Structure formats: structure tokens, C-alpha cells
Amino acid sequence: EAMNGAGNLMDFLDEPFPDVGTYEDFHTIDWLREKSRDTDRHRKITSKSKESIWELIKSLLDAWSGWVVMLLIGLLSGTLAGVIDLAVDWMTDLKEGVCLSAFWYSHEQCCWTSNETTFDDRDKCPQWQKWAELMTGHGAGAYVLNYFLYVLWALLFSFLAVSLVRVFAPYACGSGIPEIKTILSGFIIRGYLGKWTLLIKTVTLVLAVSSGLSLGKEGPLVHVACCCGNLFCSLFSKYSKNEGKRREVLSAAAAAGVSVAFGAPIGGVLFSLEEVSYYFPLKTLWRSFFAALVAAFTLRSINPFGNSRLVLFYVEYHTPWYMAELVPFILLGVFGGLWGTLFIRANIAWCRRRKTTQLGKYPVLEVIAVTGITAVLAYPNPYTRRSTSELISELFNDCGALESSQLCDYINNPNMSRPVDDIPDRPAGPGVYNALWQLALALIFKIVITIFTFGMKIPSGLFIPSMAVGAIAGRIVGIAVEQMAYHHHDWIIFKNWCRPGADCVTPGLYAMVGAAACLGGVTRMTVSLVVIMFELTGGLEYIVPLMAAAVTSKWVADAFGKEGIYESHIQLNGYPYLDVRDEFTHRTLATDVMRPRRNDPPLAVLTQDSTTVEDVETLIKDTDYNGFPVVVSRESERLIGFVQRRDLTLAIKNARQKQDGVVSSSVVYFTEDAPQLPASNPQPLKLRRILNLSPFTVTDHTPMETVVDIFRKLGLRQCLVTRSGRLLGIITKKDVLRHMAQMMNQDPESIMFN
């Protein structure tokens, strides 16, 4: 029978040792080992399935469990997203007033049921009462009272959110995407995707968004979906007992999360592929797509937006774009890139300050303060008072004939009666100019407050605030171009494509392009960004403007620093994340990186047949290495395998308890056969079965770029370094990360794991 490392491990696992083959918290998994274990499991089930009908059914169930998990993830994350949407709607409106007919109705729902059916009156139905009206009637102090209550509600919501997070689930704060990226790359953070985190994140996300802070629900929804994924993993031992397989499910869950956040299933899959996942086998691609679709359709059947649309911002434009418009689009791209750079630098500086100074000690106070400032400053301006997604939605929309928004206050030509969806460019009325001022103020406000908001100890996503900044800037540019084109038809730049009376410029498209540019600048998404935007508009028509802005934004932002906000936060938190995109271009060799260094004590190794149990225990006590190479003898330094610290500890503990005659002076044998010893000698301890006989090795002359590549592609934990067959040293993933930081002139110790 063929015996191998993984096989041995499995034989070993059959014995009732708890926790063998698992990992400790904050450790890195070994992808090759996980894969190997899964293949073994699969092999066992396949061979058993021929034995009986029952085993066959079990094997079929096992084969289908992947699809079942995907279905469940889709259903639950779609449902949660729907519930969150509904709750946010209601609670956001609760800050301003209440529905008399049923207090659990949001403003919009309240007025649906009302009898006023004309468009203009829909917002002013009698059932919906602002707080001041309800309490004092239409008095002079009504505005002040409403203002006061708005701030009060906001403070209440955010206080609740931050308290819940602090008390029940500290991992529920932030967007979660940096941590999910790290987890998917093979790191273990226990509890990060747990049930409590799921529950608390869902509740506090509603509170945080409703409080009116400058944050979105998209990033946290990815975290929520991943928690769902983790939850359902525990139903099937195939996934719960294998950290590698579990991560496949989590990749798909991330796709489902984005899918429900934007109603963009294809964009979600590409986001998972491009942005968060590390290993993404093709099988996962297909399943992710399935999960994303199920999630999207579940959300649609809940229909939280009341329009049976799948997408968050549904838009339909009626005019094409013109080549000359690429200039403002590219300018918006530049703006997006600059905003991305500014935001990342300022936010990271502020977060670092929070970590290192007294500030970090008062998270509740910080949240309360920022909420207070946000609410006080936001209320007077109608564009910041409403929820950010409503704002974006309005900015994206083209002005139809029936539009009552201030932004659509154009001066109509009374002689013209055109169909609703083909309105020519018109001069802007006073409302538009007024709106422009308010938008400009809103832009500055959003830019500043978002920097301080992202990173606080509440759930906070970055997509919506980034898009809002871009949409405001884009709409301003769009109106400017539109008015220029209207008033200066004869300018050479407009002459060719914009005749008087034609509908040339769509300001809403500019808002959308600006939103894409800003989102791209902050997150450095590329294809997924364009695809999400494409799914929002539902046509290839506007993909070129979006692409132009996204490409420009990425180039501009990359010129100032390659890292997006998520990578920056990963680095700030010192997670051991080996970015797939970082190119390692230095000419160092494995020998420069491996431990022990020149003046260090020699490498801690075990010998195959001359170490005693006591030696091993001393070694385990004196060092904190995660594993030890096993060599033939200290003189020859010929490597025969690698043994995990955890497995070694457990095996010795177990042997001491259960195996007679194993004492401190027993010799540990890693060889195939232990020699027959006289009965007087202590019983030998055979440990070949926990020995990994196929440790990964490279020679000392291997260029580090190759080593980095191997670590990335194979997902190694450690790699042994040899020269002409002799063991020289060891390189762990953390050594690689330290070395990379050093090469980028960063102090490796200060940035890692702090």
C-alpha cells in the first residue's frame, strides 16, 4: 500500500485525538495540506460508496453539499439584505417623523397607502407627520425642534451601535473587507465570522446607517454574507473541518454579498475574484455565480425598494454620449484618483493616530462626537440630510418632465411639447443654481467627514460615501458642461455635436462616471467596478465613459501609491497578507531571508532516531516555532521531513497518557521501523505518522521573487532551505512579509502584527 504524508496524517486523524490537523488562532493555514486532506476524505467516501446503498447516498449528499451551502447562503444573505434595507428605510425616516397609520411604515410606504396619488403630493401625505407637527403643530420653533430631534435620534442610534459592538462583538466593526481578504488568504481569526458577529453586525449596521453617518452598508454586507457562509459551513464536515474548502465557500459568500449590495450578480462574482479572493478555482466561480444569483433573486422577491428592480440605483438614459465628452469624463477620472489618494493617506494617518494615541481609548465618545457633528452639519443642507443612497440615486437620474427635484428646475420653453423622454437642453433655473451651491457644500462636508468616519468602531462601508463624493462632483461638472453647451452652441468644441434644441448632455451620466472614478480611486477595483456600473445601467452604451474614468482614476491613484484602502488597512493592522498583485522585483535570494541569520543560534531540528521525549519537550518549551525539521543526523544535515509543533505536543501528551512505557528518556523515532530494543530500555515512541515526509524545499540560491511566487501560488506556511541536500534554514510566510517590508524601506518589526 502506498503510504504518504497526507495518508499518514489521515490515519492519525482517525484516532481520537482532538484538534489534530487544526490550526491555532492567528495562524496561517497550509493550503497544500488542506487540499491533500480533502482529497483523502473524498477518496475515502468514494471507496466506501461502493459498499452499500446508504454509503452511496451519503457520498451523493457529500457531492451535493457544495450546492446546498450556496443555496442557503444565497437565501440567507438575500433575506438579511432585504431586512436591512427595510429597517434602514424605516429608521432613517424615523429621525424626521412617524407614520400615523402604522408606525412601522417608512415615509414612502406610509404615503403609498395614502389616497393622495398624484406625484407631487406623494411626499406630503397627511399620515406622515414630522415630529414637531405631531408634538406642537406648525409652530415657529418647528424647524428647531425637528433639527434637535434629528440630532438626538442620530446620537441614540450611533450610541446603541457602538455599545452593542463593544459589548457583544468587537469584530463587527469596520467594513470587514480587509479582514476577509486576510482570512481568505489563509489566516485564521476565530470568531471573526461567527454567529455573534453576524447578529450584531446586522443589527448595528442598520443603526449605523440610520444614524446618518457618512458610511454605507455595502462593505459590511460582504462581511454579513461571509458570516452566513461560515455559519452554513458548520453544517457539513466537508467544509467545517477543512480550512481550505471553507475558504472556497467564503469566496462565494463574498460574491453573494456584493450581489445583494448592488443587485449586480456578475459584478459580485468579479469583485470576489478580483478584490477579495486568494485562491479561486473555476469550480468556485460557477458556484459563486449561483450563490450571487440566488441572493439577488431572494432580495428581489423581498422587494425592499418597492420597484421590483434588482439594482440599487436603476437608471435609464435616453441620449448617447459624444466623443468630446470624454474630456470631462477623464477629468472626473483624475478627480477620482486624487480623491482616492487623499482619502487613503488622510484616513490611514487618522487611523494610525487613533491606534497610537489616547484617542483609541474612547471609541464610544468618538462615535458620539462624529455622529453629533455629522448630524448638526448635515441637517440644514437637504442633500446631506437625506440618506446617502437616496442622494446618489437622485444625482444619477436624468431630469424627466415630471421631476420635482430642485436639481431639475430648468426653465422650460413653453412652445415646446416633446415626449417625456427626449427633453432638449434647457437653461438652468434658480433652483439648479441653488442646488449647485448646496452640492458644493455637501461635497466638502462628505470629503472631510468620511475621512474621520471610516475606521470607527461601528460597521462602516466605504462604497456609498465614495460614490457620493464622485456623484456630487460629477453632477456639478455635468450641469456646468450642459449649461456651457446650451449657452455657447457656437463654440468649436460644441459645434459638431450639440445643435440648439437638442438633448446633448446628460448630467446624470456625469454623476455616474464620477461615482465610478471615486470608487475606483479608493478601492482600485477595475473590471468588477465597470461591470457593477454596467449592471446598474444595463447597457453597453455607457461602458466606454465608465471605463475611461476608471482607467484614468486607477492610473492617477497608482502614481501616488499602489495600495488601495483595503490593502492599506491590512498593512495598518499588520495582518500577514501576501498580496497577489505586489510584484517583488528585488534581487535577493532565499539565503538572505531564511532563518537562522548569520549570527543566530543554529536551526532547531530533531533527529530521526536519537532525540528523547525529554529533548523534544525541552525544545517545545524553549522555542515558539510552529514546527521543526527532522534530519537524519546533526552531522549530515540531510532533511527527511517536517513535524508541526501542535501535532508533536498532542502526540507526546497522548502517548504519555495512553501508551505504557513512554517516559522522558524514551527515544523518539521518525524512521520507518524502530529498532527492537531490550525490554530494560524505555519503550520507544514512534512518530513517523505525524511526520510530513514531503516538506517543501528550495535551494539557498533560489531568487526571492520565485520564493514569493511559490508562497503565493501554493499557499505555503513555511519552506525549508537547502544547499546540495543539506538543510540550511527555514523561511516562513512572516519572514517573507518582513523581507518584503524591508525591501520597501519599511521597518518590518514596527508594521507587523501590532
Next chain:
Amino acid sequence: EAMNGAGNLMDFLDEPFPDVGTYEDFHTIDWLREKSRDTDRHRKITSKSKESIWELIKSLLDAWSGWVVMLLIGLLSGTLAGVIDLAVDWMTDLKEGVCLSAFWYSHEQCCWTSNETTFDDRDKCPQWQKWAELMTGHGAGAYVLNYFLYVLWALLFSFLAVSLVRVFAPYACGSGIPEIKTILSGFIIRGYLGKWTLLIKTVTLVLAVSSGLSLGKEGPLVHVACCCGNLFCSLFSKYSKNEGKRREVLSAAAAAGVSVAFGAPIGGVLFSLEEVSYYFPLKTLWRSFFAALVAAFTLRSINPFGNSRLVLFYVEYHTPWYMAELVPFILLGVFGGLWGTLFIRANIAWCRRRKTTQLGKYPVLEVIAVTGITAVLAYPNPYTRRSTSELISELFNDCGALESSQLCDYINNPNMSRPVDDIPDRPAGPGVYNALWQLALALIFKIVITIFTFGMKIPSGLFIPSMAVGAIAGRIVGIAVEQMAYHHHDWIIFKNWCRPGADCVTPGLYAMVGAAACLGGVTRMTVSLVVIMFELTGGLEYIVPLMAAAVTSKWVADAFGKEGIYESHIQLNGYPYLDVRDEFTHRTLATDVMRPRRNDPPLAVLTQDSTTVEDVETLIKDTDYNGFPVVVSRESERLIGFVQRRDLTLAIKNARQKQDGVVSSSVVYFTEDAPQLPASNPQPLKLRRILNLSPFTVTDHTPMETVVDIFRKLGLRQCLVTRSGRLLGIITKKDVLRHMAQMMNQDPESIMFN
């Protein structure tokens, strides 16, 4: 200075040795080495760029060359696709008649310029004359004459096509996708993507499609786009001199090819990712998307379909689908899976017959015979006479009020006057029943003839015939369901969703679902298939039916064999392709696969300081290995490096010519310093610089599943096997493939490389 294997190689490359670091035809590239070389090149350019402005500009150009290549690929492949579309249109119609106003007009173009503008007359404009009308007037024998000329033109076209392929570019035949998959996985086939292939494939593709054979242009368009990619690679040494980087460009070109074939840029990128590419870094994803978009928009500006639509089959449905319809959709999925299995088995059996019997010696005759049969059988049936893409387009379309097609011959209720796009279900008229018969015959005909057509020595794609089979089956099922629903409103299965007078069933949607199922069954595409179909319809509405059919079809087909048509053809041709999707689940170890085997002569190795030039030359002459391990000494068997046969040959040849004192008895040194020898001894030959000091090693106990994984993920050519630091043997990519074949109970020698 840090010295390493790759660095040494580069120093060596600076010397005027031609061809060092390149590969021979039909060899496998070493991805790690290519990557290492590119990093070195990049490092050199970056360090030089600080020296002068000119170097800085050169480095910027180098950084931008990737985007330039993508732009050029997009432009050229879009243009070629447009030209091919136009030429196919014209030549397909030429088989039936000619335009009198301008002979280079196709039927449709001819009638555009005519004055008859009503819908019905558009097909019967006076300028367009059938051949018989032109020659003899409307006589009784006109049908026979038209028939005869149709067959004659078809024979002429296919004869021209097969002759051109045979004489000028034998690689231009087939769909090209199996070969491109193999090339992208790292195999070298010189000339396969050459200029001649590009030219001849473009011309013969037009001829083959026009001849009316049951083949499509989609697969060959991918080949054409890859030829364009290869062409533009030669403009930039970054790509032309690095086989790894070249493959990145080719992956993007494949995406552009699918993008123009279907007008589906996102689907194209996913197709490239899922179906053809091997290594697909994220950078490539973004660039592929760019190339695919440029190609799609170039094609659109050429506007070959005359409808300014990007997509090949644009459809718009007006009714939703209902849950109960999932049953027929899933049945269509089953049909698709069965068709896929049948087609693959029958086609492979026929192709194997062609390879092994006399049949293969008369490719021209074969093409002529199949064309003759196709033309003779196709003409009488209106659904097979027209081009396959027109047929699919008609089958996909919903019957509007103005539709003149036979398929839309429903009995209208005269009392009803509904808007055009909301026609209720109606009883079928005699035309529909007639059409059903003809469609059934067309289905059988297409199924049989496609099996014999695919694999002949002309360019032939499989997408269109597969989709046609599915679309016919789907339309038949769709009409059946529609009529059942109309005549049996009261049946329990229809009761809930189909009231009398409602428009419940869209037969066109069934055709589309059937097409997706059949395409999926043959190619085993998953996400890319659904996304392409989604881009055709442009709405998420119908993604669930498509997904249901695609999933079912894949499951059914996979139950009969995991391999799609492309993988089957790769295996038939014996290309060394290591499929990313095949899971290796056997419990063999590296030691079972490595060479030498138990009774073989020992491994051919070189020693680091005791081999003479003559010994090396003898070894090169006596063996045909691609490289040799270098060990410290034969006794210790400690590995120090690996040297490529090609580099060794070139180095010795060069030394003998240029270096004084190197004779047969000179000792070859792979050590860092050659010892100082007395002048009487022959001059030593130092070859450390061609020695790869970081060869890849695994231990003999490594499970083969891990070895396979390493070969796949790192793209290795070979891997050395050691046990406790001693060199035991070597595993090459071909050994791995042989072993995998053996494990699947196939005779490894009979299937490989024949």
C-alpha cells in the same frame, strides 16, 4: 553582488549567443524561468531609466506597450470580424442570386437601396435576382437550376477553402481552440499563430462559412484574434522574447475574439478566463477587458449587421417566465447534455477513424463530399438553406404582430387589437405546423452532419451548429408548450399562471434556453456561457432559465464523461495539456512516477567538477533528455543544480569556437571557482553561469496530487526527486501526463504525442 540562477542566465544572454533561453518547437516552456527573465528585464530598464531622459522615455514606452498591444489587437480583430461578417453575408447570398445594382451587395443590402420600403416586400425587391431568373426567366426548371447552382457554388467555396488551407497554412484548419488552450498552457507550436495562418484562416473562414457547411465562425475568430495578438507581440521585445508574457497577450486576444464573435465583451473575458487561459493574472483580466471592449466597439462602428447592435442575436422578450416553465427548461438542459455527450463521442470516434484509416489521406475529397451532401440535403428545407446564424436569429425571436415568418403563422383573433408587443397566446396556423415538420427534419440533419463536419481540414467552429441544434429543439418544445397552454388552460399545471387571452409562453425564450443547453453540453462552459447569453438578452430577467438549463446540461454531460469537446480533441491529438480542472485523486507518490524506473539504467547526471567536455558531448549524443541534473559527486548524489540540454550544447559549441584551449579532455566545472591547474592540463570550461542553481525538488514521498498541483500552478517543465538530500530521479510534465493517463486506464504511449 547577489548572484542567482536567473541573474546568471541574463548575464549569459547578454553575450552574443543566438537562441539561448528560447525553446524548440513542440517543447514546453518553464513559466518560472520566463517570469524570472521578465523581472530581470524590468529591473534593468528601471535602473537604466534613472540615467537619462531617453532611457526614461523608453521605460515609459515599455510600461505602456501592454496597453498599446491591447488597443491594436482590439482594432485589428474587430476590423477582421467586421470584414468576415460582410464577406460571409455577400457570399452566402451569392449562392442564390446576385444584386443587379451592384454585384457586391448582399441580398439585404441590395434591397435596402431599393425603393420598396414595406416590410413584406423588402425580401422581394427587383434588383435582387436569383440565378435562374437572371439566366432563363421564371421557367419551370428554375427551381432545379437554382438548386444546381447553389450546390455548385457551395462546392466551389469549400474546394477553394480546403485547397488554400492545404497549400498555404495547414494550421488554419479546425476551430483552433484546442491548440490555443495547449499553447496557453505553455506548449510551443511554431507557426500556429503566424501571419500566414492569420491570412489564410481569415479567407478560408469566409469561404467555409459561405459554403453552407454546418460550421460557425466563432471558434476560428478566437484563433484569428490570437494570431493578431501574436503579430503585435512581435512589435515589442518585451512580448516577443518572453514566452510567458506572450501568453498573457494571447489570453487577452482570445477574449477579444469571443467579444467580437458574440458582441459580448464581458462574456469574452470570462470565456478566456474559464475556458482557454491557463495563467490569468489579474492585470491580464483588466487588459483583456480593454481589448475586448475595443474590439466590440470597432466591430460596432463597422456595423456589419446593419442594426448598430453589438450582439449577434439581439432579442427582446416582453413576457416574464413562470416557475412551472422550469420543467421544460430543465428538460432542454437534459437534451443539451445528451447532445453534448453524443456529439463528443461520435465526433471523436469519427476523427480517430480519420486519423487511423485511409480516410485521412483524402481531406480535399472529404470536404467536397460533405459539402455536396450538405448542400443537396439543405436546399429543399428553408430552415437549412439559409445561413445558420440567420436561422438561430429567427428561432430566438418572439413573434411580433408584423412578423412574416412561417413560424409566426398564428390564427389571430380578429376582435382583438392589442399593442404590438403584447400579443396573447394564439392557436397555431398551418404554417406553424408545417414549420414544425421542417424544423424536426432540420434538427436531425444538423445533428448528423455536424458530427462529420467538425474536424475536417477547413476552419470550422462549433458554437453556431451547437446553438442551432439547441435552438431548433427549444423552439419545437416552446411551441408545443404554448399550444398546450392555449388549448388546455384548465389543466392544473397551467391554471395558476396562464389565463385565456394572456401571453404566457415565449417560444423564442425556449429556443435560447435550448441553445445555451446544447452549447454548454458540448463545451462545458458555465459562467461564461450564462454571461454571453445574458449579454445577448441584456437583462437579468431570463438568467434563471438559462442558468437552470446550463447547470442541468453540464451535470448530465459530466455524468457521461468529464471532458468537453476541446479537451477531447486535445487528447485525441496528444498535446501535452495538463488540465486545471482534472482532479487527481489517486494515492500514488512521486517515487512511482519518477524516472528512472526500477529496472532502468541510472539517471543521466553531470558532476560538478569531474566531467570532461567529451563526456558531456557523449551524454548529449546518447540521450535525448532536455536537461541534466548536476551533482556534487556520483557517490554523494547531492544535487547542486540543473542544466538545460540546449544551453549546454550552445555553450560547448561556443567555447570550442571562441575559447582557446578548450578541447575534448577539458574538465567542465559547475563550481564557483575552477581550481588553478598547471598550464600543461587542458583549459577548464566554466559553465556555472548556465547552471540553474534553484531547480525544483520534491521528496520521493510527496503525493502525486501535490506534484500535479505544483506542476499546474507553477508551470514547471520538470521537477527533481530527492530522498533525504540524495537525488533519486526526475519527473517531467510528460511523465505526469503519462501517469495521469495510466491512472485513468488509458494506454499512456498510444495517446501521447502522435
